[in-house]
Amino acid sequence: MNCERFAGLVTDLARHGIMEAQLREEALNHAHECERCGMRLNGELALTAKLRMLAERMNQMRASQELEERLKIAFRSREFLDTRQKVGVFRPWTTAAAAAVLIALGIVLASWRVAPVNEEGDQSSDTTKPVAAALSDDSIPEELAEKVMEKGELEAAATPPARQSPRKRRGKRNPAVETRRGSDDLDYREIEIATDFLPVNYGGPMNLQDGGQIVRVELPRAALLNFGLPVNMARVDERVKADVVIGADGLARAIRFVQ
Amino acid sequence: MTAFSAQSDSDLLRRAAAGDEDAFCAIYRRHQASIYRFALQMTGSTSQAEDVTQEVFMALIRDPSSFDAGRGTLRAFLLGIARNHVLRRFDKDRYYVPIDVEAETRPAAGEGPLDQVSRDEVIETVRRAILSLPENYREAVVLCDLQELSYAEAAVVLSCAVGTVRSRLHRGRAMLLEKLQPARQSDPGPGVKSARCFA
Numbered sequence: 001m002n003c004e005r006f007a008g009l010v011t012d013l014a015r016h017g018i019m020e021a022q023l024r025e026e027a028l029n030h031a032h033e034c035e036r037c038g039m040r041l042n043g044e045l046a047l048t049a050k051l052r053m054l055a056e057r058m059n060q061m062r063a064s065q066e067l068e069e070r071l072k073i074a075f076r077s078r079e080f081l082d083t084r085q086k087v088g089v090f091r092p093w094t095t096a097a098a099a100a101v102l103i104a105l106g107i108v109l110a111s112w113r114v115a116p117v118n119e120e121g122d123q124s125s126d127t128t129k130p131v132a133a134a135l136s137d138d139s140i141p142e143e144l145a146e147k148v149m150e151k152g153e154l155e156a157a158a159t160p161p162a163r164q165s166p167r168k169r170r171g172k173r174n175p176a177v178e179t180r181r182g183s184d185d186l187d188y189r190e191i192e193i194a195t196d197f198l199p200v201n202y203g204g205p206m207n208l209q210d211g212g213q214i215v216r217v218e219l220p221r222a223a224l225l226n227f228g229l230p231v232n233m234a235r236v237d238e239r240v241k242a243d244v245v246i247g248a249d250g251l252a253r254a255i256r257f258v259q
Numbered sequence: 260m261t262a263f264s265a266q267s268d269s270d271l272l273r274r275a276a277a278g279d280e281d282a283f284c285a286i287y288r289r290h291q292a293s294i295y296r297f298a299l300q301m302t303g304s305t306s307q308a309e310d311v312t313q314e315v316f317m318a319l320i321r322d323p324s325s326f327d328a329g330r331g332t333l334r335a336f337l338l339g340i341a342r343n344h345v346l347r348r349f350d351k352d353r354y355y356v357p358i359d360v361e362a363e364t365r366p367a368a369g370e371g372p373l374d375q376v377s378r379d380e381v382i383e384t385v386r387r388a389i390l391s392l393p394e395n396y397r398e399a400v401v402l403c404d405l406q407e408l409s410y411a412e413a414a415v416v417l418s419c420a421v422g423t424v425r426s427r428l429h430r431g432r433a434m435l436l437e438k439l440q441p442a443r444q445s446d447p448g449p450g451v452k453s454a455r456c457f458a
Contacts, residue, residue, distance in 0.1 A: 047432060068291070
């Protein structure tokens with residue numbers, strides 16, 4: 001046996017570990033022959049003795065009695081722990097179920113949001129029909145009719161579904177209310193055609209935050225001329241309806257003509 | 260309680276899992292000293308050793324089914340949990356300097372006061388030397404030499420190969436010898452005092 005081989009065995013030799021009897025014999029013989037390896041073995045044996053001394057001393061050490069009492073209390077409350085554990089076991093299922101419900105809700109909500117847009121689109125196309133029908137009336141000037149047509153198309157195209165008022169959305173959920181309100185809206189659209197609001201020259205720039213209100217008035221048809229609108233001279237004596245926007249200061253800011 | 264002493268750890272654990280408090284107490288009393296000593300030998304602190312012991316048995320209360328008898332003994336399993344807690348504490352307390360607490364010493368029967376002092380001194384030196392070892396060598400020395408686990412059991416606790424345990428123990432003991440060497444050289448031995456001649 002050489003020193004390198006002995007160095008690999010010296011720990012087991014010093015710890016009195018299990019090893020082949022012949023190997024042990026060879027190692028011990030080498031330790032007798034080689035002074036350095038003999039010293040190494042003596043050192044290891046002394047270390048083993050010291051470690052055993054320490055182990056013996058520490059063998060008397062134990063955890064305190066209070067710890068046992070604490071653990072007993074914890075063990076008695078283990079039903080609570082078990083419940084928590086069960087919750088932990090079923091948590092993935094609960095999470096999956098909750099996720100499924102949320103997805104389903106999301107789909108339903110998305111379909112609800114899409115449906116009003118379609119209905120709105122339908123309504124717009126419906127409303128353009130009476131507008132178009134009304135515009136075919138000879139009594140309305142051509143320019144005004146064009147403006148009204150443009151406005152109607154623009155409103156139909158540009159009105160985003162998000163702008164739909166919650167009141168209308170709620171109305172969709174209540175068929176009775178929907179029918180009533182829907183018919184009101186339809187009547188209004190069938191009855192009235194309006195121009196854009198035209199600014200009144202003597203008014204300052206209007207700030208909507210200032211407040212104000214719209215007042216329905218009747219004006220002589222000749223008033224259309226003041227705003228550059230054509231007038232059917234055959235009906236010049238008749239009156240025309242208009243909505244006037246009156247600011248908080250009481251001055252008229254804008255006007256639109258209604259038929 | 261004596262009825263439990265003949266029962267295997269697996270049987271006791273099964274009964275404890277079913278809610279038998281006495282079975283749990285039997286497991287605790289069978290293994291707590293080993294766990295506590297391992298934690299104490301690793302940390303050098305009685306309070307930390309107690310905390311680790313508590314954590315180990317709390318883990319057993321929480322999930323007794325986590326023990327697999329096919330992978331090793333319950334003692335090795337509990338020591339493995341203790342080791343994880345100890346290492347976690349080392350990580351946590353890495354930036355703190357421990358205040359050294361004197362180990363509890365009890366005189367052995369039949370020893371004189373001088374023997375006792377000398378023995379205590381040796382034990383304290385070895386204890387300090389072990390605590391100064393790097394963690395992976397320290398745990399190998401503690402498990403194999405102080406806890407007297409076999410290489411295979413220590414390998415289960417340390418989650419490594421048996422060969423790794425052997426090499427760590429070999430290296431750890433070599434380091435211990437180096438650390439204890441100066442003390443031995445400076446130790447003049449009983450009855451010999453260095454003196455300087457002023458004559």
